[in-house]
Amino acid sequence: MFVAMSEQVHDIGNLQAMDETAWAELQEDYYRRVYFYVKRYLGDHQTAEDLTQDVFLGALRGIASFDPIYSLDQFLFGIAKNRVIDHYRKHKLTLMPSKPDGDSDKSQVWLENLAPDKAPLPKERVVKAEDEARQRKVLGQILREHVSELWSAGEFQKLMVLEYLFVIGGRNKDAAMRFGISDEKTVAGIKFRAVERLRGMARQHDPNHSLFIGLWSPGAR
Amino acid sequence: MSDQEDSKQAELDAKLAFTVATVWRSERISCPHPHVLQSWLQGGLDGGAAEFVAFHLQDSECPYCNATVDDLKARDDEAKLPVLKDMKDRLLRSTIAELKKAKS
Numbered sequence: 001m002f003v004a005m006s007e008q009v010h011d012i013g014n015l016q017a018m019d020e021t022a023w024a025e026l027q028e029d030y031y032r033r034v035y036f037y038v039k040r041y042l043g044d045h046q047t048a049e050d051l052t053q054d055v056f057l058g059a060l061r062g063i064a065s066f067d068p069i070y071s072l073d074q075f076l077f078g079i080a081k082n083r084v085i086d087h088y089r090k091h092k093l094t095l096m097p098s099k100p101d102g103d104s105d106k107s108q109v110w111l112e113n114l115a116p117d118k119a120p121l122p123k124e125r126v127v128k129a130e131d132e133a134r135q136r137k138v139l140g141q142i143l144r145e146h147v148s149e150l151w152s153a154g155e156f157q158k159l160m161v162l163e164y165l166f167v168i169g170g171r172n173k174d175a176a177m178r179f180g181i182s183d184e185k186t187v188a189g190i191k192f193r194a195v196e197r198l199r200g201m202a203r204q205h206d207p208n209h210s211l212f213i214g215l216w217s218p219g220a221r
Numbered sequence: 222m223s224d225q226e227d228s229k230q231a232e233l234d235a236k237l238a239f240t241v242a243t244v245w246r247s248e249r250i251s252c253p254h255p256h257v258l259q260s261w262l263q264g265g266l267d268g269g270a271a272e273f274v275a276f277h278l279q280d281s282e283c284p285y286c287n288a289t290v291d292d293l294k295a296r297d298d299e300a301k302l303p304v305l306k307d308m309k310d311r312l313l314r315s316t317i318a319e320l321k322k323a324k325s
Contacts, residue, residue: 018320024313031312032305036291040284049308056316060323074247077285110246110284139240140248147251156269160276163251166242167281178280198241 010072015063026072027056034080041084041111051087055080069133085111109168142201146194157181161190251277252286259293 008029014022034055039048058079066075087093150159157179164170164178165187172184172191181187245251253261253274260266261274277283278290295305 018323020317020320023316023320027312027316028309031309032292032295033285033288035305035308036295037284037288040287040291045304049311052308053312053315056312057319060316060319073249110282135240136244136247139244140250143241143245143248143250151270151273154269156273159251160273160280163245163277163281166245167251169242 012063012066012068012072016066018060023056023060026059030076031056034076037077037080038084042087047087051080051083054083058083069137081111138202138205142198142205145201146197158190158194161187162194165191249283249285252283253277255289255293258286258289262290262293 008025010026010029011022015026031052035048035052038051038055039045042048042051055076059076062075062079070078147159150156150162161175161179161181164175165172170178172187175181175187176184179187257266257270257274261271266274278287
């Protein structure tokens with residue numbers, strides 16, 4: 001149910017070999033979504049088109065070091081996100097913190113946690129970065145399984161509550177109001193059971209308790 | 222539980238929530254398949270699923286799924302958006318020029 005946004009398969013080898021047909025196909029598959037993604041943040045058509053062009057040129061320059069741990073979707077939209085952040089910084093536009101109970105633009109929360117461009121890592125940080133990449137991959141797998149379970153079981157309210165809490169960063173109290181739940185303790189219970197479920201799933205992937213910050217620490221619920 | 226334990230617990234919860242939030246967003250954990258978004262656009266989804274998709278697009282404001290929905294709408298409305306066709310041609314020209322530069 002929840003998969004990458006493109007079903008078309010693109011051969012990384014051909015892209016890395018700078019094959020014109022491969023690049024034309026990639027662009028045909030993605031340019032509209034990249035354009036609409038960028039335009040959502042910038043509004044203006046011409047700036048969005050310019051940034052879309054920058055995204056593909058950035059992809060072309062970066063494809064040689066494409067890391068197969070990521071999908072092409074993540075690669076392209078990662079560049080798009082960085083271009084948007086660069087644009088905000090260059091024009092001194094403020095990324096407003098999102099408030100789930102306010103009217104602020106919540107699409108801003110999707111821009112967080114990204115450095116504008118990858119700087120070379122010092123040696124001592126390489127191992128840490130590899131651990132983090134492994135952690136993200138496994139946690140992504142676990143979360144995807146859990147979300148698929150909720151979707152298959154028709155537990156859409158729970159899914160919305162979890163997305164509200166984890167993705168938007170909403171508070172239990174606001175989630176209760178937003179979803180017509182009797183009180184915030186019920187919301188806390190939904191979150192608690194989800195975390196317990198994730199922990200249960202994580203045990204299979206992390207028998208040595210070496211991957212997840214907070215999950216296995218003494219005292220962690 | 223003592224205050225100290227409570228505080229430690231809160232710190233652990235915050236770390237876990239931060240990790241989950243970061244991975245959830247970057248891996249697009251709850252982004253529905255484009256076919257689901259298409260069905261939603263056409264009014265073909267059941268109550269709960271339709272409500273979730275609307276929440277994901279309008280409350281969470283997922284920029285990836287909104288881009289897909291904008292794309293799907295534009296495809297249905299191609300004639301009104303010649304701007305996309307023109308843009309596609311310009312993008313392709315600049316990419317080809319860059320490819321030639323990279324090869325030389």
